[in-house]
Structures are given as C-alpha cells and as structure tokens.
Amino acid sequence: MTILVTGVTGNIGGEVIQHLLNRDVVIRGLVRDPKKAAKLQAQGIELAQGDFSQPQTLDPALQGCETAFLVTPNEPRQVELECNFIDAAKRAGVRHVVKVSVLHAGELPSKFQQWHRQIEEHLEESGIAWTHLRPNMLMQNMRWFAQTIAQQGAFYNSVGDTKISHVDARDVAAVAAVCLSQSGHENQAYDLTGPEAVSFDQVADYFAKVLNQEVKYVNLTPADLKAARLANGEPEWYLDAEGQLFDCWKAGAGSMVTTLITDILHKPATSFELFAEYYAQVHAQDFSTPTKG
Numbered sequence: 001m002t003i004l005v006t007g008v009t010g011n012i013g014g015e016v017i018q019h020l021l022n023r024d025v026v027i028r029g030l031v032r033d034p035k036k037a038a039k040l041q042a043q044g045i046e047l048a049q050g051d052f053s054q055p056q057t058l059d060p061a062l063q064g065c066e067t068a069f070l071v072t073p074n075e076p077r078q079v080e081l082e083c084n085f086i087d088a089a090k091r092a093g094v095r096h097v098v099k100v101s102v103l104h105a106g107e108l109p110s111k112f113q114q115w116h117r118q119i120e121e122h123l124e125e126s127g128i129a130w131t132h133l134r135p136n137m138l139m140q141n142m143r144w145f146a147q148t149i150a151q152q153g154a155f156y157n158s159v160g161d162t163k164i165s166h167v168d169a170r171d172v173a174a175v176a177a178v179c180l181s182q183s184g185h186e187n188q189a190y191d192l193t194g195p196e197a198v199s200f201d202q203v204a205d206y207f208a209k210v211l212n213q214e215v216k217y218v219n220l221t222p223a224d225l226k227a228a229r230l231a232n233g234e235p236e237w238y239l240d241a242e243g244q245l246f247d248c249w250k251a252g253a254g255s256m257v258t259t260l261i262t263d264i265l266h267k268p269a270t271s272f273e274l275f276a277e278y279y280a281q282v283h284a285q286d287f288s289t290p291t292k293g
C-alpha cells in the first residue's frame, strides 16, 4: 500500500512519517522544496514535489496512492488549498483521506473551526472515505513561547486560569498512522485531547521544573495581547480568529477530555508534564538565552 503524507516538514506530518516507518507500507511525502526533506529521503521515503496551490502538481504525487494524509497550515486560502487536494485525490482514485481538522469544527465562530468544517464537508461529499482528526491545542505550540521564556522567564497569553486539554502532536500523528494503514477508521470524526485539562500556570510549573529556572505565565487582556503580537508582525486576521477561539476556551470549550488516543493506540495519551520533559530536552537550544559576544 502506498500512502501520501503531506506537511512532512511540519509538526504533525513529520511525526506521521516516523510512525509509518515500521509499518509494511510505501511512504511518499509531498514537499514543496525537496531540499527541506533531504533527511527523509535518507530514511528511504519517496518524495513527490507538489504544492496545494498548483493542483496540476498534485495529480502525479497522488498517482497509485491508496490512502493520503492531509494537513495544511492556517492561512487565508486554507479551504481552497485543501479542497484542491481532495479533488486531486478523487481524480487519482484515492480510497481514504485522513484529514487534520480541529476540535469543535463547525461548532465555534472562530475561522479555524469554520474553515475546517467546510473542508470536512467537501471531503465527505467527495465520495472518498474520510477520517477527521480533530485535535485540541497542540502542546507543540510551546515553541511560540520559548523565546520569552528564555529571555524573560515568562510567557504571555489571555486565557486566564482556564483549563485546556492540550494534546501532543506525536499522539495525533500516531493515531493518523493507524487510520492510514489499518481499516476500521473510515467515515469517523475523532476529537483528540490530552489526558487532562491544565491551566497555563500548571504548564509554567512543568517548564520551570524541567528547565530548572523561573517560568511564569502572565495573563494579558485580549487587547494588550493582540497589540503586542501585531507589533511583532503577526497578521491581524489570525489574531482575531485566535481571539475568538480564546473567548470560547475561557467559556470552557477547550477543557473536554476524550479517551480516543488511549483507545486507538492502547497506551495513555501524553500528559503536559511528560511532554515538557521531552520538549525542553529536544529543543533545549530554543530555551537558552543567546550568548553575548
């Protein structure tokens, strides 16, 4: 069986590849720039050059694939880009597409939830078998906070003391690998969460312990957080979508916990405390202040 994996240079797709490596399948990775995936080629993975915004490049990449993993970053053309891929998968006769969606797709006003549901619907209507993976916030988002943790011993957000069931992208990827390579997951939507909901104060404590330094969570007003991030060059549409999402999280929408990861992987979902140990070690460089001189 040949499986096309998209987003192989990103968070989730890169981990999907690693989880497929010990399975009896041929793995093909879709890349825009093969140079960025040279390591994967060294691992024996076929690379196909393609771009979601150029549909004609997707046809040869999907040729001969039975299943495909679909992930794109949040960007203004996300619906169009993913629909291009779904249409190409249909032309190529792909049997099953496993798509990264988001928790509460279609149920919240944030663009992220609205766009993902539009894409889910396009996939459902395509006639291709589908699996929607709907993760809560990824623990790997800690990468956004590494710089201020290193420089100021602090990270900033506006969700207050609300508890969120953050999930490890490695667990999401492991579930994707199962869905891509084994039958029984067709036409299912999976809400994927960590094993417990935790506050950012708790997350700060976990990182303080593993980094052996002070780490505190600083809560800003939504307006102050937006102003700071706009000044940092982040796009306004993204900050507004995230702000809407944070309002929903503050009302409790992000605290639900499901057991799907444990049910599918037959092992516990990774806790934020364990994730912090792994992440601080693997990304130690990101959490260290640049040396002067």
Ligand SMILES: NC(=O)c1ccc[n+]([C@@H]2O[C@H](COP(=O)([O-])OP(=O)(O)OC[C@H]3O[C@@H](n4cnc5c(N)ncnc54)[C@H](OP(=O)(O)O)[C@@H]3O)[C@@H](O)[C@H]2O)c1
Residues within 6 Å of the ligand: 006, 007, 008, 009, 010, 011, 012, 013, 031, 032, 033, 036, 050, 051, 052, 053, 071, 072, 073, 074, 081, 100, 101, 102, 103, 112, 134, 135, 136, 137, 138, 141
């Ligand atoms: N972060 C969260 O908390 C969270 C929670 C729930 C759901 N999600 C969903 O997860 C998705 C993001 O996943 P991720 O974190 O794994 O993404 P990511 O790390 O940003 O990776 C995105 C991947 O997509 C590739 N890509 C971008 N534009 C492309 C194009 N035009 N053609 C082909 N490939 C393209 C990138 O390749 P290049 O190397 O070429 O750029 C990269 O490999 C989003 O849809 C988001 O809504 C995220």
